Amino acid sequence: MKLADAISLYMQVIHANGCKGDSIRGVLALFVKYVGGERELSSISQTEVRAFLDGNLPLSHYWHRKHSALRGFFRFALARGLAPAIPLPARTPRCYQDYQPYVYSEDDIDRLITALDGACATLIEARTLRALVLLLYGTGLRLGEALHLCLADVDLPRQLLTVRDTKFYKTRWVPVGTHLVQILHEYIAAVHTPHSFEARDDIPLFVRRDGGRPTTSGVRRAFARLRSKAGVRRNDGARYQPRLHDMRATFAVRRLTTWYQQGADVQRLLPLLSTYLGHASIAATQVYLPMSPELLVEASSRLGHYVALEKQS
Structure with a gap:
């Protein structure tokens, strides 16, 4: 069977088991681009797989993430007779670059919000980034969950958010505090017109200057610029700087x-x-x-x- 067809079957099984598998799909899409989707599974060699895993960057946890995605896929293919073997390296290198999440202090948050004053004009307005940062800080939502919120998901009188179809295809209610309710109320009043509420089911809570829904990549870039301007940095020698996540x-x-x-x-x-x-x-x-x-x-x-x-x- 061809690689692209086998991956399509594998993703169907993952979705049927209640997992979105976005990370897995991303790795497999890169693998298809690397070796070619029209390749027969039986023709893919261990050497090619190892070259894909190693890439051109220093060893990091991404190597193991790619390995995990390919291992799951090839095990699936082998069990169903779609592939004659699992062309993965026998040994996996040990990674010493453990990522330690950054814990923001209250001073960090104050500096980030202050730095929004006079921020450069981009598709992501300062008021949108402000409301988003404070929402993530006050609720612990995933960035994708926050960006997928619609006006219909925000119940300010009940101080409740409805987070739909999350990472594991679940919907949950997230209570929010009074201060955050006020922040969201002010943002909605400033950005959305009364007409928006007439068709609120599919109107995104957070919007860009052009009216579209912000993308995760766009927001991350905007936050990276904001973090740099605010001087919020980690000083523990870690490779990565503080992230929105x-x-x-x-x-x-x-x-x-x-x-x-x-x-x-x-x-x-x-x-x-x-x-x-x-x-x-x-x-x-x-x-x-x-x-x-x-x-x-x-x-x-x-x-x-x-x-x-x-x-x-």
């Missing part, structure tokens, strides 16, 4: 730290945070536990308190 980690770490400070039962509350963030499992939420020194201090303090109580009993 790190607002999600920041939200989770702030929530966990607050719970620890309040003396709450964090393990009992983790499922609630997992549901709020739209994670598929609690394990995906637990990765945020060791991300902040403040959080580790609070956790250590709690542990020390329990140990002292045990010694007294």
